[in-house]
Amino acid sequence: PQDLPVDIPESATQTILTIVATSMLTVATFALATMVTAFFGASQTTTPRVVRLISQDRAAQAPISIFIGAFMFSIVGIIALSSGFFTASGRLILFSVTLLVVILVVGALIRWISKISSIGQVGETIQRMELTTSAAFREIAERPLFGCRQSTRAADHGRPLHATRLGFVQNIETGRLQKVAETHDLFIHVVARPGAYVTAARPLVLVSGTIDEDAVNGIREAIVLGRERTFDHDPRFGLIVLNEIAARALSTGVNDPGTAINVIQTDVRILSEWFARMEQTHPEPGHDRVSMVAISPQDILDDAFRPIARDGAGTIEVCVKLFEALETIQVVAPDGFRAPVDRFAEELMERARAAMSHPADIEVVEQAASRVTGGGGAQQR
Template sequence: MRAFVSVERLRFILNRFRERLWVKPLAMCVLSIGAAFAATLADSALSEQFVPDISQDSIEALLSVMASSMLVIATFSVTSMVSAYASASSTATPRSFTLIVADDSSQNALSTFVGAFIFSIVAITASKNAYFDKTGLFVLFAITVLVFAIVIVKFVTWVDSIARLGRVGSTIEKVEKATAAALERRRREPSLGGVPRGDGPAEGDPVYASSIGYVQQIDMSALSAWAEAEDARVVVDALPGTFASSDRVLAYVRSGAGTERPGGDYSGVVNAFQIGGDRLYEEDPRFGLCVLAEIAGRALSPAVNDPGTAISVVSRLLRLFTDWSQPVDEATLFSTIQFDRIEVPTIATRDMFDDAFTAIARDGAGTVEVCVRLQKALRSLAASENAETRDAARYHARLALERAEHALRVSADLEAVRGACVAAD
């Protein structure tokens, strides 16, 4: 049984809260109520002779203007954000929705507008009921002016952000950023802090999933604590992004001495695997690659016919794989091993290339400019110092060329693709 909630699981939960649109506005509402009532503390902390006279009517007039305008602006911002979310889902892919919702600029703007509205309502109510003395009214006036300034600055900056939110280019940029972060974490911790798993078949008692869905996260700290308590070794078989069902093995368990364990209570192992209905970006680098490929595939559909977007995606994939192929010092890799009782498989580069390039090569086979750009990207990756990257790039270059040979009908187009293909050298 798990005796604690690890930092990893807490971080995972906090990240899910960050994707909820109501969290920041709720926090800002609480802060706004506190700010409105904090003005009364000045009545006992400062002498009235040190503050100027502020008309209560002028403060209430300002607060009334803020209350009426902020309600309108908050409603407008929600409408604009919903339109941006719908645009991202229809023009890019529904899988980008979580990234669009988690956009800090939009969440902060909505929080500011809602918080200013709540602040004005609470402050008006308190002021009309003579809650503030002379000093409190002055502090309330100062806070009101500050809130006005914050709202104006936030609105001006938010207008620029909302104009871009939901556009294909902005969505691709967000997906690339999330994928790059996930790839960098996995590049530096290829086994999630555990021991790299060997190539042979795993031995031990199989532990099956208790629910159906995608593995979203593996709580390595909790898994290690269970293995320590049970004097066991755990061989992970399902990385984040794996679809789990009742017949899917999550991990194998054997004794610390390496022998197979008799059947036992493996609920601690099962609980360490967070399973949900959707794949997530931060723990699953391959998901980001799939989403980028999906955006390119939609752009290449006859209904959209936008090869420029597909070419942009290919360029970003080239950048991602180039960063992924950078060598990591052996000492650095060794220092990342924190859980020596857990064996975790690494992600195969060939699998990531399959996720990224197969759909683009298939859907863009009849578009010469996409084929040429894809071949140039694969040629660049084939020159990498990383052997797995070189092999995967050459394999996909041959595969993309074969698809192009079946789809392109003009000999000059085919020659252009062959000339760019590294496998044709």
């Protein structure tokens, strides 16, 4: 339109764009430096394994993206104004959009300040780990064997097939394995679940039937290997990382049993939710030619509590909370966890007796142990 209610001078828009361009470059650089510092702090106060997780936080990445986008918008706007590209109506539109960008930047800056004040903190990191690990356990509850038949290691025999390189199993495409098995008339037993480290001594699968090169390549391509463990299909890794946080908190230099207790309670919530979902879901195996071993209850308990039991055996508060956790698991867990819980409780009581010197402390721990072992742990002297 030729008759505009407002004629925005070119200098006004260019001044605002120049301010935005100058400030956004500084703010984006500062935000990136602050985030890197927060990641380093998180690796020092918790464990380096959490950096990959918190660095994927979209709430932290989005403001930086807005800052960089505002900087690029301002540069392009300044170039277009300087070249005389805009008419009066174009300058009005550019001025309006510039104001919207300024408002968007202010909102992003407020969110960034709120986010950066908590990112990397121990409590916030434990909460993120709980959400991530719970999501992995929900997947395992719905597909505990990834659609395969359940089997034991002793029940399946066949030719061991190894990976061409060392690494951690990150994902298994069981549907692809089923197709390979059907095509070549094979039965495949998956030995290495996600999270397993495969070497020349640890095969990927055991194959029954006549296997050729095409089948070997198809099986290997269906199993994704990587240099590091991931959280997505490997819930045990989440428990391990949580325990690394607790172990650091219990170290002599930190001496923070409260964080260890927080991790214990987090582990109990994660496992309790998993047990509840296991009771609600009854998945049917979809791949009749592929079998897999279920997660061992003993491995779950070891991943969740053994490092804390080892490092916190001399701390009465930690021991009592561990026995309370075992008591809860004994009540809500499936039958397969009963014997491992009893063994773990007896081992924990032995550790506590070896680490504690005051009879009153030992007596308190024995009382907590008796609620798990039915008095057996407390009677052993």
